[in-house]
Amino acid sequence: MDLQRTETYQEIISQTIAWEEAINVVRQTTPAFHTQWQSGHITNAIFTxxxxxxxxxLSAASFxxxxxxxxxxxxxxxxxxxYPQANIPDRERTMLVAISRSGGTSETVAAVQRFQRQGSGIVVVISNYPDSPLAQLGDHAILIPAGREKSVAQTRSFASMYLAVTAFTAGLVNRNDLVDEMAGLPALGNRSINNYHDTAREIGENLDIDRFYxxxxxxxxxxxxxxxxxxKxxxxxxxxxxxxxEFRHGPMAMVTPSSQIVGLLSETRRTHEKAVLDEMHTLGARILSLGESETMVNFDSRLPEEIRNVLYLPVLQLLACSRSVAKGLNPxxxxHLNAVVSLDL
Amino acid sequence: MDLQRTETYQEIISQTIAWEEAINVVRQTTPAFHTQWQSGHITNAIFTxxxxxxxxxLSAASFxxxxxxxxxxxxxxxxxxxYPQANIPDRERTMLVAISRSGGTSETVAAVQRFQRQGSGIVVVISNYPDSPLAQLGDHAILIPAGREKSVAQTRSFASMYLAVTAFTAGLVNRNDLVDEMAGLPALGNRSINNYHDTAREIGENLDIDRFYxxxxxxxxxxxxxxxxxxKxxxxxxxxxxxxxEFRHGPMAMVTPSSQIVGLLSETRRTHEKAVLDEMHTLGARILSLGESETMVNFDSRLPEEIRNVLYLPVLQLLACSRSVAKGLNPxxxxHLNAVVSLDL
Structure with a gap:
């Protein structure tokens, strides 16, 4: 199979079109939600x-x-x-942000429906499919059709929805300056794909590696x-x-010379993070570091740290896609997988 | 190496002594903390x-x-x-529960010290070492010396601290009925070790298995x-x-006939959980199910679900310990590991 003929590869390298749409959709739709947000007295948020x-x-909640x-x-x-009780705080007004490429994932739909029956708060939906069941359920929906994919594994859909939630959050707290700066991301993403396409292939096609952390x-x-x-x-x-x-607290027992450790380095805490990579290098592991600068994959974005995380994705997606083809698989x-998981709940 | 001569094995099979001590220590010390708890107006809790x-x-926070x-x-x-800002809520009174076998783990000590400097709330410490740095830092400390170990990998220390946090939580909400019922756990643990010792060894020693989920x-x-x-x-x-x-959403791509799937089944949601095990069985995986009844490892405890989770541990620890010896390793x-991780922070 030729890497460049796979849908996944094409979806990865063309993804910045979906990034652009995600930012535009949020710019257009957040103001309408802003009034509801300000009067909503939200005391906690759950992303699902x-x-x-x-x-x-996980990334969205932290941000x-x-x-x-x-x-x-x-x-x-x-x-x-x-387990709603272990997860939804009592006596609090919650914003539930439900994210689903297809908008039809059975657990996500069922969790939102139960949340709404219990009157626990507001629901925001992020999806690539405007006609989906979830899109209809949300009090507010952020829909990015350009992120749709033919592949089962999410690549550009993920990046588009991730950018949307980032811009949405910045917009809610009136940081439109950050949303404006995000407009530079598609061009930076394209540059990163061009600059590090071969690095990703080289590591991806190295079948001496038998485990990734x-x-x-x-x-x-x-x-x-x-x-x-x-x-996977x-x-x-x-x-x-x-x-x-955490990697030092047990998992590093698994490090061997056939291990590839991939570090998504920050700027502000890089000293602590880099020390872990250095220690694993002395144990014999191969290291790939990604970050703004002084890493093996440099973004050189000059954007604030909190809005440029999407730049980590394309190179890592290419790495997996090229390894798949090198192993004779179809990415x-x-x-065993289908694009949408449907269960009877 | 003879399995029965390893420290780890001895620590696993003798662990119910530490369970007993954990429950007793909590019974004796929680009342003194109860007044502080009631007047503390705690609005959120972090377990670390x-x-x-x-x-x-993770288990403690959910409970x-x-x-x-x-x-x-x-x-x-x-x-x-x-990343304190992404994790400690602003403007809230937090109870931080810091758990460390040695009481000297560098990140845990540093996180508690920063939390205290910021005056964010109360600190409860759970440890096996009364003289440790953490034990001195806590507003309240639950100390269980019988959980101490010579091995690097935590087994009975883990179970003892897990039981302590369970009993402590039940005590805070005046569920002393549950704490009373927990007194039956050591005998149930011993019975489970006796009944399923051979099951654990049989699976542990089967080196046809190359991955566990x-x-x-x-x-x-x-x-x-x-x-x-x-x-690991x-x-x-x-x-x-x-x-x-979650296992259906991607990870199940990794299932092969050499995969062992171990399911920690609940009673109340077992229909949904069992369906996942059944599906993985049809994909060729080996299955081990643990639970109160109608599973391969049955606890038959007749205790309320929320307090008997510790019973899952000994069989799974024995499984790992016997596999280690079967692979010619020293459990x-x-x-690469040491019992206490010390970093310069």
Whole structure:
């Protein structure tokens, strides 16, 4: 199979069109929601999804709490559905942000419906499908058709919804300056794809590597989770995400010379994060570092740290996609999986 | 190496002595803290630790929120230290529960010190070492010396601290009936060790298995994480934890006939959870189910679901320990690891 002929590859390299749409959609729709938000007296926020969109929720919740000061958490939709008491605070007015590419994932729909029956608060939906069941349920919906995909594994859909939630959050707290700066991201994404396309292929096609560990802290932990899931889905390779400092507390027992450690470095805490990568290098692991500067993959974006995280995604998606083809697999159709999971709940 | 001569094995099979001490210590010390708790107007709780004790925190936070209705979350101590704003709610009175076997883990100590400098709320410490730095820092400390270990990988220390946090939570909400019922757990634990010792060895010694997935939802997710970490630390085998329904959203691509799926089943949501195990069985995976009844490992405890979770631990610890010996490894000394992680922070 030729890498460039796969849907997944085409969806990855063309994704910045969906980034652009995501930012524009949020610019156009957030003002209408802003009044509801200001009068809503929201005391906490829950971000939910399944698989990739749960990982998106982890990053989104971290960013949302930092920006708004409102306690925010990510919960897998299946857990929110099965264990609402352990996850939805009593006596609080909650904003539930439900994220689903298809807008039809059964647990996410069921969790939202139960939340609404209980009258717990407001629901915001983020999806790539305007006609989906979830889109109809939301008090507010952010819909980005340009993120739609033919592949089962989410790549540009993920990035588009991630950018949408970032811009949405900035808009809610009147940081339109940040939303304006985000307009530079598509061009930066294209540059990063061009500059590091070959780096991603080189590591992806190296089949001496038999395990991947993706390290990310703060807002970047969810992105590390997502990068790890791409590796599993597309390449059937063992891979796991960890918070940087957590990796030392047990998981590093698994480090071997055939391990690839991928570090999603921040600027502000890079000393602590880089120390983990250096220690793993001395244990024999291969290291790939990504970040704004002085890393193996540099974004050189000059954008504020809190809005440029989407730049970590394309290179890591390309890495998984090229490994998939190098292993003789089809990245468009992962083993055992379907694009939408439907359960009877 | 003879399994029965390892420290880890001896610590696992003798752990119910530490369970007993944990329950007794909480009974004796919680009343003194109760007044402070009632006047503290706590609006949220954070449970923190590193590695095993972060996983303990995940289960504890879920249980604490269910029992008290107070929004509760688990945060790795490294993240709490590096990213306090994304994790500690502003303008709220927080109870921080810091859990550390040694009481000396550098990130946990640093996170507590920063929390106290910021005057964010009350600190409760749970540890096996009364003379440790953390024990001195807490406004309240729950100390269980009988949980101490010679091994690097935590087994009975984990169970003892987990029981302590369960009894402590029940005591805070005046559910002394539950604490009384917990007194039956040590005998039930011993029975489970006797009844399922051979089951654990049989699966542990089967080296045809090359990957383990531990599934648990609600309070049991953190225990699934811990069981997975034991497998990594002691046996250097690929293993990962997932929430039950999350497993279908991508990770199941990795299922093969050499996969062992271990399900920590609940009673109340078992229909949904069991459906995942059945589906993985049809994909060819091996299944081990644990639960109160109608599972491969039955507790037959007749105790309320919310207080008997500790019973999942011994069998899963034995499984890892016997696999370690079967692979020619030393379970007492995992690769690359030390019992206490010390960093310059």
């Amino acid at each position: 999804g399944c698989g990739s969109t749960y990982y998106l929720s 949302f709490q930092e920006m708004t000061g409102i306690p925010s958490r990510a919960v897998p939709a299946g857990e929110l559905y099965l 993706f390290l990310g802290s703060g807002d970047r932990y969810g992105l590390a989770c997502e990068a790890s899931l791409k590796m 889905e597309m390449t059937l390779t063992h891979s796991e995400p960890f918070h940087f400092l 468009d159709q992962p083993a | 630790g590193c590695g095993s004790t972060y996983y303990l925190s 604490f929120q269910e029992m008290t209705g107070i929004p509760s979350r688990a945060v790795p101590a490294g993240e709490l230290y590096l 531990f599934l648990g939802s609600g309070d049991r997710y953190g225990l699934a994480c811990e069981a997975s970490l034991k497998m 630390e002691m046996t250097l085998t690929h293993s990962e934890p997932f929430h039950f329904l 007492d000394q995992p690769a």
